[in-house]
Amino acid sequence: MKNCPISDTDRTISDKRSSLMKKINASVLVIDDQEEVLIAARLFLKRHFNEVTTLSNPANIIKTISEKNVGVVLLDMNFRYGYENGKEGIYWMKEIAQIFPDVKIILMTSYADVHTAVEGIKLGAVDYLLKPWENDKLLEIIKHAVKLVRKQSKAATITVDYFTGQSEAILKAYKTAERIAKTDVTTLILGENGTGKFVLAKYIHDQSIRRNQPFVHVDLGSLNENLFESELFGYVKGAFTDAHQDSMGRFEKQTPEQSFR
Numbered sequence: 001m002k003n004c005p006i007s008d009t010d011r012t013i014s015d016k017r018s019s020l021m022k023k024i025n026a027s028v029l030v031i032d033d034q035e036e037v038l039i040a041a042r043l044f045l046k047r048h049f050n051e052v053t054t055l056s057n058p059a060n061i062i063k064t065i066s067e068k069n070v071g072v073v074l075l076d077m078n079f080r081y082g083y084e085n086g087k088e089g090i091y092w093m094k095e096i097a098q099i100f101p102d103v104k105i106i107l108m109t110s111y112a113d114v115h116t117a118v119e120g121i122k123l124g125a126v127d128y129l130l131k132p133w134e135n136d137k138l139l140e141i142i143k144h145a146v147k148l149v150r151k152q153s154k155a156a157t158i159t160v161d162y163f164t165g166q167s168e169a170i171l172k173a174y175k176t177a178e179r180i181a182k183t184d185v186t187t188l189i190l191g192e193n194g195t196g197k198f199v200l201a202k203y204i205h206d207q208s209i210r211r212n213q214p215f216v217h218v219d220l221g222s223l224n225e226n227l228f229e230s231e232l233f234g235y236v237k238g239a240f241t242d243a244h245q246d247s248m249g250r251f252e253k254q255t256p257e258q259s260f261r
Contacts, residue, residue: 023047023048023049023050024048024049024050024143024146025050026049026050026051026071026072026146026149027049027050027051027052027053027068027069027070027071027072028045028049028051028052028053028070028071028072028073028074028142029053029054029055029061029064029065029068029070029072029073029074030042030045030052030053030054030055030073030074031054031055031056031058031061031073031074031075031076031092032054032055032056032076032108033056033057033076033078033079034056034076035056037076037131038054038055038056041054041074041138042054044135044138044139045138045139045142048139048142049142049146051068053068053070058079058088058092061073061092061095061096062095062096062099062214062248065096065099065100065103066100066212066213066214069212070100070103071102071103071104071145071146071149072103072104072105072106072142072145072146072149073096073103073104073105073106074106074108074129074142075089075092075093075096075105075106075107075108076089076107076108076109077089077090077107077108077109077116077117077120086109086116086117086120087116089107089108089109089116089120090116090119090120090123091245093105093107093120093123093124093125094123095248097123097124098216099214099216100214102149102152102153103149104126104145104146104148104149105120105124105125105126106125106126106127106128106129106141106142106145107120107121107125107127107128107129108128108129108131108133109128109129109130109131110130110131114128114130126141126144126145126148127141127144127145129141173200174203177200177203177204177207178207180204181204181205181207181208182207182208182209187201187204189201198217201217202215202217218231218232230247230249231249232249233249234246234247234248234249235247235249
């Protein structure tokens with residue numbers, strides 16, 4: 001049996017089909033306490049994005065974003081029964097933004113919580129989505145967020161964040177930093193204000209095997225001495241007047257890379 005030749009028309013149709021089926025290279029995380037919402041989101045978004053992860057427990061957000069290298073988070077604003085004012089969503093949005101400032105957050109809300117969602121946008125969310133959503137609207141908002149991530153990433157690749165210069169001292173500093181980056185040794189960087197201790201610490205992190213893990217900078221001089229312990233080690237609900245819920249400290253949230261000054 002002879003092979004049938006493929007016409008240019010057939011090739012064009014095939015190419016169009018392949019183009020339509022091609023997924024967007026992005027990692028999306030959906031967080032909601034309702035299993036049916038997670039199932040619906042996963043089934044739909046899997047058709048359009050390479051990696052889609054779902055979570056019902058917000059306590060695992062930080063770990064999941066780090067492990068999955070998430071670029072876009074679709075975050076519900078209410079998780080616990082009886083707490084339906086959207087404040088939980090705002091809390092977790094702030095936690096994500098503090099540790100992963102490059103991650104784009106989209107808030108999911110009901111009509112009753114729209115005013116809180118608008119507050120979330122003022123605090124840094126890229127958009128909000130009303131539930132139940134329309135699939136086309138959901139896809140449009142997430143695609144826009146992915147574009148923002150890529151634009152930000154592209155800008156970062158052409159920005160020089162480290163020291164510049166060819167002096168013997170600066171080249172020696174870089175070589176030392178690169179040797180340190182290959183180990184798990186605790187490093188103390190000393191220097192006067194403005195000499196670049198943070199920049200060098202960030203360089204060490206970016207050269208290490210944990211470069212894709214979060215790097216948190218803590219300015220100790222900006223911490224109130226009364227809040228120092230709570231900021232670093234966290235606190236439980238009721239520990240003091242405004243402690244309305246448990247909060248993880250910087251140490252618990254973090255991977256080994258931290259910068260203190």
